[in-house]
Amino acid sequence: MSTSSTKPTPLDSLAPMPAIEPIAIAAIDIPAHHRKHSRADVAAMAESIAIHGQQQPIEIERRQDAIGCYRLIFGSLRMQATAFLGRDTINAIVREPNEFASDGARRLRSFTENMARVRLGALDRAVAIADWCDIYRATQPRLKPGRKPATSAESLTLRLNSGDAELMAASESFTASFSEAAQAFLGISRAGVFRAIKIASISSLQRDRMALTWIADSEGELYRLATVKPADRQVSIIDLILGEKAGSVEEAIALLDGTTRNRPAKWEVVHQRFSRLPTGEQDHFLDLNEAAVTRWQTKRGAR
Structure with a gap:
Protein backbone atom coordinates (compact mmCIF):
# COMPACT_ATOMS: atom_id res chain seq x y z
CA MET A 1 0.00 0.00 0.00
CA SER A 2 2.90 2.32 0.72
CA THR A 3 5.39 2.99 -2.04
CA SER A 4 9.14 3.06 -1.48
CA SER A 5 10.45 3.44 -5.06
CA THR A 6 10.28 6.72 -6.94
CA LYS A 7 11.75 5.43 -10.22
CA PRO A 8 9.41 5.63 -13.21
CA THR A 9 8.30 2.30 -14.64
CA PRO A 10 9.87 1.60 -18.06
CA LEU A 11 7.29 1.77 -20.82
CA ASP A 12 8.25 -1.64 -22.18
CA SER A 13 7.53 -3.25 -18.79
CA LEU A 14 4.00 -1.91 -18.45
CA ALA A 15 1.21 -4.48 -18.61
CA PRO A 16 -0.94 -4.23 -21.73
CA MET A 17 -4.20 -2.36 -21.35
CA PRO A 18 -7.07 -4.81 -20.83
CA ALA A 19 -9.62 -5.12 -23.61
CA ILE A 20 -12.99 -3.41 -23.20
CA GLU A 21 -15.99 -5.46 -24.30
CA PRO A 22 -19.74 -4.77 -24.59
CA ILE A 23 -21.41 -7.08 -22.05
CA ALA A 24 -25.12 -7.77 -21.52
CA ILE A 25 -26.24 -6.03 -18.33
CA ALA A 26 -28.59 -8.91 -17.54
CA ALA A 27 -25.59 -11.26 -17.34
CA ILE A 28 -23.89 -9.25 -14.57
CA ASP A 29 -24.63 -9.96 -10.89
CA ILE A 30 -24.14 -7.19 -8.31
CA PRO A 31 -22.81 -8.63 -5.00
CA ALA A 32 -24.72 -7.68 -1.87
CA HIS A 33 -21.86 -5.65 -0.37
CA HIS A 34 -21.99 -3.02 -3.14
CA ARG A 35 -23.43 0.25 -1.94
CA LYS A 36 -26.92 1.40 -2.86
CA HIS A 37 -27.52 4.43 -5.09
CA SER A 38 -30.39 6.89 -4.91
CA ARG A 39 -32.67 7.36 -7.90
CA ALA A 40 -31.35 10.93 -8.19
CA ASP A 41 -27.74 9.68 -8.46
CA VAL A 42 -28.72 7.10 -11.07
CA ALA A 43 -30.64 9.70 -13.09
CA ALA A 44 -27.72 12.17 -12.93
CA MET A 45 -25.24 9.55 -14.11
CA ALA A 46 -27.65 8.46 -16.85
CA GLU A 47 -27.86 12.05 -18.11
CA SER A 48 -24.06 12.27 -18.20
CA ILE A 49 -23.78 8.99 -20.12
CA ALA A 50 -26.50 10.07 -22.56
CA ILE A 51 -24.62 13.30 -23.32
CA HIS A 52 -20.97 12.29 -23.06
CA GLY A 53 -21.09 8.53 -23.44
CA GLN A 54 -19.71 5.99 -20.99
CA GLN A 55 -16.30 7.49 -20.28
CA GLN A 56 -15.09 4.75 -17.91
CA PRO A 57 -15.75 1.02 -18.34
CA ILE A 58 -17.01 -0.98 -15.41
CA GLU A 59 -14.96 -3.94 -14.20
CA ILE A 60 -16.39 -7.44 -13.90
CA GLU A 61 -15.17 -10.98 -13.26
CA ARG A 62 -16.10 -14.00 -15.32
CA ARG A 63 -17.96 -16.52 -13.16
CA GLN A 64 -16.68 -20.08 -13.09
CA ASP A 65 -19.98 -21.50 -11.88
CA ALA A 66 -22.18 -20.06 -14.63
CA ILE A 67 -21.20 -19.89 -18.30
CA GLY A 68 -21.79 -16.48 -19.85
CA CYS A 69 -22.33 -14.81 -16.47
CA TYR A 70 -20.24 -12.25 -14.61
CA ARG A 71 -19.81 -10.72 -11.16
CA LEU A 72 -19.43 -6.95 -10.73
CA ILE A 73 -16.17 -5.72 -9.20
CA PHE A 74 -16.89 -2.00 -9.46
CA GLY A 75 -19.10 0.37 -11.44
CA SER A 76 -22.58 -0.31 -10.05
CA LEU A 77 -23.72 3.31 -10.56
CA ARG A 78 -22.66 3.30 -14.22
CA MET A 79 -24.34 -0.06 -14.67
CA GLN A 80 -27.64 1.08 -13.14
CA ALA A 81 -27.53 4.34 -15.10
CA THR A 82 -27.01 2.50 -18.38
CA ALA A 83 -29.96 0.23 -17.61
CA PHE A 84 -31.98 3.35 -16.70
CA LEU A 85 -31.39 4.58 -20.26
CA GLY A 86 -32.91 1.37 -21.58
CA ARG A 87 -29.64 0.03 -22.96
CA ASP A 88 -28.98 -3.71 -22.90
CA THR A 89 -25.17 -3.69 -22.88
CA ILE A 90 -22.40 -1.82 -21.10
CA ASN A 91 -18.67 -1.46 -21.80
CA GLY A 121 -21.46 8.84 2.33
CA ALA A 122 -20.48 8.37 5.98
CA LEU A 123 -22.08 4.93 6.29
CA ASP A 124 -20.71 3.53 3.02
CA ARG A 125 -17.26 4.93 3.79
CA ALA A 126 -17.21 3.45 7.30
CA VAL A 127 -18.17 -0.01 6.07
CA ALA A 128 -15.63 0.17 3.23
CA ILE A 129 -12.81 1.17 5.60
CA ALA A 130 -13.77 -1.48 8.17
CA ASP A 131 -13.90 -4.18 5.47
CA TRP A 132 -10.57 -2.97 4.11
CA CYS A 133 -9.11 -3.24 7.62
CA ASP A 134 -10.51 -6.79 7.89
CA ILE A 135 -8.81 -7.74 4.62
CA TYR A 136 -5.54 -6.19 5.78
CA ARG A 137 -5.62 -8.16 9.04
CA ALA A 138 -6.51 -11.39 7.21
CA THR A 139 -3.60 -11.07 4.80
CA GLN A 140 -0.90 -10.19 7.32
CA PRO A 141 1.98 -12.69 7.55
CA ARG A 142 2.47 -14.57 10.78
CA LEU A 143 4.39 -12.39 13.21
CA LYS A 144 5.56 -15.27 15.39
CA PRO A 145 5.13 -19.07 15.53
CA GLY A 146 1.55 -20.11 16.16
CA ARG A 147 0.00 -16.77 15.24
CA LYS A 148 -2.48 -16.95 12.37
CA PRO A 149 -3.91 -14.18 10.19
CA ALA A 150 -7.36 -12.93 11.19
CA THR A 151 -10.28 -14.80 9.66
CA SER A 152 -13.53 -13.13 8.60
CA ALA A 153 -15.20 -14.53 11.74
CA GLU A 154 -12.44 -13.07 13.92
CA SER A 155 -12.78 -9.71 12.16
CA LEU A 156 -16.51 -9.69 12.92
CA THR A 157 -15.71 -10.57 16.54
CA LEU A 158 -13.27 -7.65 16.64
CA ARG A 159 -16.03 -5.28 15.54
CA LEU A 160 -18.68 -6.60 17.92
CA ASN A 161 -16.88 -7.63 21.09
CA SER A 162 -13.57 -5.78 21.35
CA GLY A 163 -12.84 -2.98 23.76
CA ASP A 164 -11.85 0.45 22.52
CA ALA A 165 -8.15 -0.21 23.23
CA GLU A 166 -8.10 -3.28 20.97
CA LEU A 167 -10.01 -1.47 18.23
CA MET A 168 -7.59 1.46 18.42
CA ALA A 169 -4.60 -0.91 18.17
CA ALA A 170 -6.08 -2.52 15.04
CA SER A 171 -6.82 0.95 13.64
CA GLU A 172 -3.26 2.13 14.26
CA SER A 173 -1.73 -0.95 12.60
CA PHE A 174 -3.97 -0.62 9.55
CA THR A 175 -3.38 3.13 9.18
CA ALA A 176 0.39 2.67 9.44
CA SER A 177 0.28 0.39 6.39
CA PHE A 178 -0.41 3.45 4.19
CA SER A 179 2.14 6.04 3.16
CA GLU A 180 1.54 9.58 4.43
CA ALA A 181 0.52 10.62 0.92
CA ALA A 182 -2.01 7.79 0.69
CA GLN A 183 -3.42 8.63 4.13
CA ALA A 184 -3.91 12.25 3.05
CA PHE A 185 -5.42 11.33 -0.32
CA LEU A 186 -7.84 8.74 1.08
CA GLY A 187 -8.58 10.70 4.25
CA ILE A 188 -7.56 7.80 6.48
CA SER A 189 -6.41 8.34 10.07
CA ARG A 190 -6.16 6.15 13.15
CA ALA A 191 -9.13 7.88 14.78
CA GLY A 192 -11.10 7.70 11.52
CA VAL A 193 -10.50 3.97 11.18
CA PHE A 194 -11.51 3.49 14.81
CA ARG A 195 -14.80 5.31 14.21
CA ALA A 196 -15.36 3.34 10.99
CA ILE A 197 -14.96 0.00 12.76
CA LYS A 198 -17.39 1.11 15.46
CA ILE A 199 -19.98 2.23 12.89
CA ALA A 200 -19.55 -0.99 10.90
CA SER A 201 -20.43 -2.95 14.05
CA ILE A 202 -24.07 -1.91 13.48
CA SER A 203 -25.77 -4.96 11.96
CA SER A 204 -25.93 -5.14 8.17
CA LEU A 205 -29.74 -5.37 8.33
CA GLN A 206 -29.96 -2.07 10.21
CA ARG A 207 -27.35 -0.46 7.96
CA ASP A 208 -29.49 -1.40 4.96
CA ARG A 209 -32.50 0.26 6.61
CA MET A 210 -30.55 3.51 7.03
CA ALA A 211 -29.03 3.52 3.53
CA LEU A 212 -30.12 6.46 1.36
CA THR A 213 -31.52 8.34 4.39
CA TRP A 214 -30.05 11.46 6.01
CA ILE A 215 -28.48 9.54 8.89
CA ALA A 216 -26.34 7.53 6.44
CA ASP A 217 -24.48 10.80 5.71
CA SER A 218 -23.98 11.81 9.35
CA GLU A 219 -20.85 10.24 10.83
CA GLY A 220 -21.54 11.81 14.22
CA GLU A 221 -25.03 10.32 14.49
CA LEU A 222 -23.85 6.93 13.20
CA TYR A 223 -20.99 6.82 15.70
CA ARG A 224 -23.32 7.77 18.57
CA LEU A 225 -25.72 5.02 17.45
CA ALA A 226 -22.87 2.49 17.35
CA THR A 227 -22.04 3.21 21.00
CA VAL A 228 -25.56 2.28 22.10
CA LYS A 229 -25.97 -1.21 23.55
CA PRO A 230 -27.65 -3.67 23.32
CA ALA A 231 -28.40 -4.14 19.62
CA ASP A 232 -32.18 -4.18 20.07
CA ARG A 233 -31.96 -0.68 21.56
CA GLN A 234 -30.21 0.43 18.36
CA VAL A 235 -33.15 -0.99 16.40
CA SER A 236 -35.62 1.00 18.52
CA ILE A 237 -33.63 4.19 17.96
CA ILE A 238 -33.54 3.61 14.19
CA ASP A 239 -37.30 2.97 14.23
CA LEU A 240 -37.90 6.37 15.86
CA ILE A 241 -35.54 8.22 13.50
CA LEU A 242 -36.85 6.63 10.31
CA GLY A 243 -40.40 7.14 11.55
CA GLU A 244 -39.55 10.86 11.95
CA LYS A 245 -40.44 10.73 15.63
CA ALA A 246 -36.90 11.73 16.58
CA GLY A 247 -34.46 14.00 14.78
CA SER A 248 -31.30 12.57 16.32
CA VAL A 249 -29.98 9.61 18.29
CA GLU A 250 -30.07 11.66 21.49
CA GLU A 251 -33.72 12.61 20.91
CA ALA A 252 -34.57 8.96 20.32
CA ILE A 253 -32.79 7.92 23.52
CA ALA A 254 -34.71 10.58 25.45
CA LEU A 255 -37.99 9.24 24.06
CA LEU A 256 -37.09 5.65 24.92
CA ASP A 257 -36.02 6.58 28.44
CA GLY A 258 -38.95 8.93 29.02
CA THR A 259 -36.59 11.74 29.98
CA THR A 260 -37.25 15.40 29.29
CA ARG A 261 -35.25 17.22 26.65
CA ASN A 262 -35.37 20.88 25.73
CA ARG A 263 -37.57 21.35 22.68
CA PRO A 264 -35.44 22.70 19.81
CA ALA A 265 -36.13 26.22 18.58
CA LYS A 266 -37.87 26.61 15.22
CA TRP A 267 -34.64 27.72 13.55
CA GLU A 268 -32.89 24.59 14.87
CA VAL A 269 -35.56 22.38 13.33
CA VAL A 270 -35.22 24.16 9.97
CA HIS A 271 -31.42 23.91 10.19
CA GLN A 272 -31.54 20.17 10.89
CA ARG A 273 -33.80 19.51 7.93
CA PHE A 274 -31.89 21.88 5.61
CA SER A 275 -28.53 20.24 6.43
CA ARG A 276 -29.92 16.85 5.38
CA LEU A 277 -31.08 18.01 1.96
CA PRO A 278 -29.08 17.18 -1.19
CA THR A 279 -27.04 20.08 -2.56
CA GLY A 280 -29.49 20.76 -5.39
CA GLU A 281 -32.45 21.02 -3.02
CA GLN A 282 -30.45 23.29 -0.70
CA ASP A 283 -29.79 25.60 -3.66
CA HIS A 284 -33.50 25.61 -4.52
CA PHE A 285 -34.36 26.49 -0.91
CA LEU A 286 -31.85 29.38 -0.95
CA ASP A 287 -33.29 30.63 -4.27
CA LEU A 288 -36.76 30.70 -2.72
CA ASN A 289 -35.39 32.61 0.28
CA GLU A 290 -33.06 34.91 -1.66
CA ALA A 291 -34.45 38.05 -0.03
CA ALA A 292 -33.66 36.74 3.45
CA VAL A 293 -30.19 35.60 2.36
CA THR A 294 -29.46 39.04 0.85
CA ARG A 295 -30.67 40.75 4.02
CA TRP A 296 -28.41 38.53 6.13
CA GLN A 297 -25.40 39.21 3.86
CA THR A 298 -26.00 42.98 4.05
CA LYS A 299 -26.31 42.85 7.83
CA ARG A 300 -23.18 40.72 8.15
CA GLY A 301 -21.20 43.04 5.84
CA ALA A 302 -22.11 46.05 7.98
CA ARG A 303 -20.48 44.59 11.09
Whole structure:
Protein backbone atom coordinates (compact mmCIF):
# COMPACT_ATOMS: atom_id res chain seq x y z
CA MET A 1 0.00 0.00 0.00
CA SER A 2 2.90 2.32 0.72
CA THR A 3 5.39 2.99 -2.04
CA SER A 4 9.14 3.06 -1.48
CA SER A 5 10.45 3.44 -5.06
CA THR A 6 10.28 6.72 -6.94
CA LYS A 7 11.75 5.43 -10.22
CA PRO A 8 9.41 5.63 -13.21
CA THR A 9 8.30 2.30 -14.64
CA PRO A 10 9.87 1.60 -18.06
CA LEU A 11 7.29 1.77 -20.82
CA ASP A 12 8.25 -1.64 -22.18
CA SER A 13 7.53 -3.25 -18.79
CA LEU A 14 4.00 -1.91 -18.45
CA ALA A 15 1.21 -4.48 -18.61
CA PRO A 16 -0.94 -4.23 -21.73
CA MET A 17 -4.20 -2.36 -21.35
CA PRO A 18 -7.07 -4.81 -20.83
CA ALA A 19 -9.62 -5.12 -23.61
CA ILE A 20 -12.99 -3.41 -23.20
CA GLU A 21 -15.99 -5.46 -24.30
CA PRO A 22 -19.74 -4.77 -24.59
CA ILE A 23 -21.41 -7.08 -22.05
CA ALA A 24 -25.12 -7.77 -21.52
CA ILE A 25 -26.24 -6.03 -18.33
CA ALA A 26 -28.59 -8.91 -17.54
CA ALA A 27 -25.59 -11.26 -17.34
CA ILE A 28 -23.89 -9.25 -14.57
CA ASP A 29 -24.63 -9.96 -10.89
CA ILE A 30 -24.14 -7.19 -8.31
CA PRO A 31 -22.81 -8.63 -5.00
CA ALA A 32 -24.72 -7.68 -1.87
CA HIS A 33 -21.86 -5.65 -0.37
CA HIS A 34 -21.99 -3.02 -3.14
CA ARG A 35 -23.43 0.25 -1.94
CA LYS A 36 -26.92 1.40 -2.86
CA HIS A 37 -27.52 4.43 -5.09
CA SER A 38 -30.39 6.89 -4.91
CA ARG A 39 -32.67 7.36 -7.90
CA ALA A 40 -31.35 10.93 -8.19
CA ASP A 41 -27.74 9.68 -8.46
CA VAL A 42 -28.72 7.10 -11.07
CA ALA A 43 -30.64 9.70 -13.09
CA ALA A 44 -27.72 12.17 -12.93
CA MET A 45 -25.24 9.55 -14.11
CA ALA A 46 -27.65 8.46 -16.85
CA GLU A 47 -27.86 12.05 -18.11
CA SER A 48 -24.06 12.27 -18.20
CA ILE A 49 -23.78 8.99 -20.12
CA ALA A 50 -26.50 10.07 -22.56
CA ILE A 51 -24.62 13.30 -23.32
CA HIS A 52 -20.97 12.29 -23.06
CA GLY A 53 -21.09 8.53 -23.44
CA GLN A 54 -19.71 5.99 -20.99
CA GLN A 55 -16.30 7.49 -20.28
CA GLN A 56 -15.09 4.75 -17.91
CA PRO A 57 -15.75 1.02 -18.34
CA ILE A 58 -17.01 -0.98 -15.41
CA GLU A 59 -14.96 -3.94 -14.20
CA ILE A 60 -16.39 -7.44 -13.90
CA GLU A 61 -15.17 -10.98 -13.26
CA ARG A 62 -16.10 -14.00 -15.32
CA ARG A 63 -17.96 -16.52 -13.16
CA GLN A 64 -16.68 -20.08 -13.09
CA ASP A 65 -19.98 -21.50 -11.88
CA ALA A 66 -22.18 -20.06 -14.63
CA ILE A 67 -21.20 -19.89 -18.30
CA GLY A 68 -21.79 -16.48 -19.85
CA CYS A 69 -22.33 -14.81 -16.47
CA TYR A 70 -20.24 -12.25 -14.61
CA ARG A 71 -19.81 -10.72 -11.16
CA LEU A 72 -19.43 -6.95 -10.73
CA ILE A 73 -16.17 -5.72 -9.20
CA PHE A 74 -16.89 -2.00 -9.46
CA GLY A 75 -19.10 0.37 -11.44
CA SER A 76 -22.58 -0.31 -10.05
CA LEU A 77 -23.72 3.31 -10.56
CA ARG A 78 -22.66 3.30 -14.22
CA MET A 79 -24.34 -0.06 -14.67
CA GLN A 80 -27.64 1.08 -13.14
CA ALA A 81 -27.53 4.34 -15.10
CA THR A 82 -27.01 2.50 -18.38
CA ALA A 83 -29.96 0.23 -17.61
CA PHE A 84 -31.98 3.35 -16.70
CA LEU A 85 -31.39 4.58 -20.26
CA GLY A 86 -32.91 1.37 -21.58
CA ARG A 87 -29.64 0.03 -22.96
CA ASP A 88 -28.98 -3.71 -22.90
CA THR A 89 -25.17 -3.69 -22.88
CA ILE A 90 -22.40 -1.82 -21.10
CA ASN A 91 -18.67 -1.46 -21.80
CA ALA A 92 -16.68 -3.55 -19.35
CA ILE A 93 -13.22 -4.85 -18.57
CA VAL A 94 -13.52 -8.59 -17.99
CA ARG A 95 -11.24 -10.14 -15.37
CA GLU A 96 -10.62 -13.86 -15.04
CA PRO A 97 -11.13 -15.62 -11.67
CA ASN A 98 -7.46 -16.60 -11.49
CA GLU A 99 -6.48 -12.91 -11.42
CA PHE A 100 -7.57 -12.72 -7.77
CA ALA A 101 -5.82 -14.67 -5.04
CA SER A 102 -8.87 -14.53 -2.78
CA ASP A 103 -12.26 -12.95 -2.31
CA GLY A 104 -10.50 -10.41 -0.11
CA ALA A 105 -8.28 -9.34 -3.01
CA ARG A 106 -11.36 -8.99 -5.21
CA ARG A 107 -13.18 -6.84 -2.66
CA LEU A 108 -10.04 -4.81 -2.01
CA ARG A 109 -9.99 -3.78 -5.67
CA SER A 110 -13.60 -2.63 -5.35
CA PHE A 111 -12.88 -0.68 -2.15
CA THR A 112 -9.82 1.12 -3.51
CA GLU A 113 -11.69 2.12 -6.67
CA ASN A 114 -14.61 3.55 -4.69
CA MET A 115 -12.40 5.29 -2.12
CA ALA A 116 -10.28 6.93 -4.81
CA ARG A 117 -12.99 7.91 -7.30
CA VAL A 118 -16.31 8.29 -5.50
CA ARG A 119 -17.52 10.56 -2.70
CA LEU A 120 -18.88 8.00 -0.29
CA GLY A 121 -21.46 8.84 2.33
CA ALA A 122 -20.48 8.37 5.98
CA LEU A 123 -22.08 4.93 6.29
CA ASP A 124 -20.71 3.53 3.02
CA ARG A 125 -17.26 4.93 3.79
CA ALA A 126 -17.21 3.45 7.30
CA VAL A 127 -18.17 -0.01 6.07
CA ALA A 128 -15.63 0.17 3.23
CA ILE A 129 -12.81 1.17 5.60
CA ALA A 130 -13.77 -1.48 8.17
CA ASP A 131 -13.90 -4.18 5.47
CA TRP A 132 -10.57 -2.97 4.11
CA CYS A 133 -9.11 -3.24 7.62
CA ASP A 134 -10.51 -6.79 7.89
CA ILE A 135 -8.81 -7.74 4.62
CA TYR A 136 -5.54 -6.19 5.78
CA ARG A 137 -5.62 -8.16 9.04
CA ALA A 138 -6.51 -11.39 7.21
CA THR A 139 -3.60 -11.07 4.80
CA GLN A 140 -0.90 -10.19 7.32
CA PRO A 141 1.98 -12.69 7.55
CA ARG A 142 2.47 -14.57 10.78
CA LEU A 143 4.39 -12.39 13.21
CA LYS A 144 5.56 -15.27 15.39
CA PRO A 145 5.13 -19.07 15.53
CA GLY A 146 1.55 -20.11 16.16
CA ARG A 147 0.00 -16.77 15.24
CA LYS A 148 -2.48 -16.95 12.37
CA PRO A 149 -3.91 -14.18 10.19
CA ALA A 150 -7.36 -12.93 11.19
CA THR A 151 -10.28 -14.80 9.66
CA SER A 152 -13.53 -13.13 8.60
CA ALA A 153 -15.20 -14.53 11.74
CA GLU A 154 -12.44 -13.07 13.92
CA SER A 155 -12.78 -9.71 12.16
CA LEU A 156 -16.51 -9.69 12.92
CA THR A 157 -15.71 -10.57 16.54
CA LEU A 158 -13.27 -7.65 16.64
CA ARG A 159 -16.03 -5.28 15.54
CA LEU A 160 -18.68 -6.60 17.92
CA ASN A 161 -16.88 -7.63 21.09
CA SER A 162 -13.57 -5.78 21.35
CA GLY A 163 -12.84 -2.98 23.76
CA ASP A 164 -11.85 0.45 22.52
CA ALA A 165 -8.15 -0.21 23.23
CA GLU A 166 -8.10 -3.28 20.97
CA LEU A 167 -10.01 -1.47 18.23
CA MET A 168 -7.59 1.46 18.42
CA ALA A 169 -4.60 -0.91 18.17
CA ALA A 170 -6.08 -2.52 15.04
CA SER A 171 -6.82 0.95 13.64
CA GLU A 172 -3.26 2.13 14.26
CA SER A 173 -1.73 -0.95 12.60
CA PHE A 174 -3.97 -0.62 9.55
CA THR A 175 -3.38 3.13 9.18
CA ALA A 176 0.39 2.67 9.44
CA SER A 177 0.28 0.39 6.39
CA PHE A 178 -0.41 3.45 4.19
CA SER A 179 2.14 6.04 3.16
CA GLU A 180 1.54 9.58 4.43
CA ALA A 181 0.52 10.62 0.92
CA ALA A 182 -2.01 7.79 0.69
CA GLN A 183 -3.42 8.63 4.13
CA ALA A 184 -3.91 12.25 3.05
CA PHE A 185 -5.42 11.33 -0.32
CA LEU A 186 -7.84 8.74 1.08
CA GLY A 187 -8.58 10.70 4.25
CA ILE A 188 -7.56 7.80 6.48
CA SER A 189 -6.41 8.34 10.07
CA ARG A 190 -6.16 6.15 13.15
CA ALA A 191 -9.13 7.88 14.78
CA GLY A 192 -11.10 7.70 11.52
CA VAL A 193 -10.50 3.97 11.18
CA PHE A 194 -11.51 3.49 14.81
CA ARG A 195 -14.80 5.31 14.21
CA ALA A 196 -15.36 3.34 10.99
CA ILE A 197 -14.96 0.00 12.76
CA LYS A 198 -17.39 1.11 15.46
CA ILE A 199 -19.98 2.23 12.89
CA ALA A 200 -19.55 -0.99 10.90
CA SER A 201 -20.43 -2.95 14.05
CA ILE A 202 -24.07 -1.91 13.48
CA SER A 203 -25.77 -4.96 11.96
CA SER A 204 -25.93 -5.14 8.17
CA LEU A 205 -29.74 -5.37 8.33
CA GLN A 206 -29.96 -2.07 10.21
CA ARG A 207 -27.35 -0.46 7.96
CA ASP A 208 -29.49 -1.40 4.96
CA ARG A 209 -32.50 0.26 6.61
CA MET A 210 -30.55 3.51 7.03
CA ALA A 211 -29.03 3.52 3.53
CA LEU A 212 -30.12 6.46 1.36
CA THR A 213 -31.52 8.34 4.39
CA TRP A 214 -30.05 11.46 6.01
CA ILE A 215 -28.48 9.54 8.89
CA ALA A 216 -26.34 7.53 6.44
CA ASP A 217 -24.48 10.80 5.71
CA SER A 218 -23.98 11.81 9.35
CA GLU A 219 -20.85 10.24 10.83
CA GLY A 220 -21.54 11.81 14.22
CA GLU A 221 -25.03 10.32 14.49
CA LEU A 222 -23.85 6.93 13.20
CA TYR A 223 -20.99 6.82 15.70
CA ARG A 224 -23.32 7.77 18.57
CA LEU A 225 -25.72 5.02 17.45
CA ALA A 226 -22.87 2.49 17.35
CA THR A 227 -22.04 3.21 21.00
CA VAL A 228 -25.56 2.28 22.10
CA LYS A 229 -25.97 -1.21 23.55
CA PRO A 230 -27.65 -3.67 23.32
CA ALA A 231 -28.40 -4.14 19.62
CA ASP A 232 -32.18 -4.18 20.07
CA ARG A 233 -31.96 -0.68 21.56
CA GLN A 234 -30.21 0.43 18.36
CA VAL A 235 -33.15 -0.99 16.40
CA SER A 236 -35.62 1.00 18.52
CA ILE A 237 -33.63 4.19 17.96
CA ILE A 238 -33.54 3.61 14.19
CA ASP A 239 -37.30 2.97 14.23
CA LEU A 240 -37.90 6.37 15.86
CA ILE A 241 -35.54 8.22 13.50
CA LEU A 242 -36.85 6.63 10.31
CA GLY A 243 -40.40 7.14 11.55
CA GLU A 244 -39.55 10.86 11.95
CA LYS A 245 -40.44 10.73 15.63
CA ALA A 246 -36.90 11.73 16.58
CA GLY A 247 -34.46 14.00 14.78
CA SER A 248 -31.30 12.57 16.32
CA VAL A 249 -29.98 9.61 18.29
CA GLU A 250 -30.07 11.66 21.49
CA GLU A 251 -33.72 12.61 20.91
CA ALA A 252 -34.57 8.96 20.32
CA ILE A 253 -32.79 7.92 23.52
CA ALA A 254 -34.71 10.58 25.45
CA LEU A 255 -37.99 9.24 24.06
CA LEU A 256 -37.09 5.65 24.92
CA ASP A 257 -36.02 6.58 28.44
CA GLY A 258 -38.95 8.93 29.02
CA THR A 259 -36.59 11.74 29.98
CA THR A 260 -37.25 15.40 29.29
CA ARG A 261 -35.25 17.22 26.65
CA ASN A 262 -35.37 20.88 25.73
CA ARG A 263 -37.57 21.35 22.68
CA PRO A 264 -35.44 22.70 19.81
CA ALA A 265 -36.13 26.22 18.58
CA LYS A 266 -37.87 26.61 15.22
CA TRP A 267 -34.64 27.72 13.55
CA GLU A 268 -32.89 24.59 14.87
CA VAL A 269 -35.56 22.38 13.33
CA VAL A 270 -35.22 24.16 9.97
CA HIS A 271 -31.42 23.91 10.19
CA GLN A 272 -31.54 20.17 10.89
CA ARG A 273 -33.80 19.51 7.93
CA PHE A 274 -31.89 21.88 5.61
CA SER A 275 -28.53 20.24 6.43
CA ARG A 276 -29.92 16.85 5.38
CA LEU A 277 -31.08 18.01 1.96
CA PRO A 278 -29.08 17.18 -1.19
CA THR A 279 -27.04 20.08 -2.56
CA GLY A 280 -29.49 20.76 -5.39
CA GLU A 281 -32.45 21.02 -3.02
CA GLN A 282 -30.45 23.29 -0.70
CA ASP A 283 -29.79 25.60 -3.66
CA HIS A 284 -33.50 25.61 -4.52
CA PHE A 285 -34.36 26.49 -0.91
CA LEU A 286 -31.85 29.38 -0.95
CA ASP A 287 -33.29 30.63 -4.27
CA LEU A 288 -36.76 30.70 -2.72
CA ASN A 289 -35.39 32.61 0.28
CA GLU A 290 -33.06 34.91 -1.66
CA ALA A 291 -34.45 38.05 -0.03
CA ALA A 292 -33.66 36.74 3.45
CA VAL A 293 -30.19 35.60 2.36
CA THR A 294 -29.46 39.04 0.85
CA ARG A 295 -30.67 40.75 4.02
CA TRP A 296 -28.41 38.53 6.13
CA GLN A 297 -25.40 39.21 3.86
CA THR A 298 -26.00 42.98 4.05
CA LYS A 299 -26.31 42.85 7.83
CA ARG A 300 -23.18 40.72 8.15
CA GLY A 301 -21.20 43.04 5.84
CA ALA A 302 -22.11 46.05 7.98
CA ARG A 303 -20.48 44.59 11.09
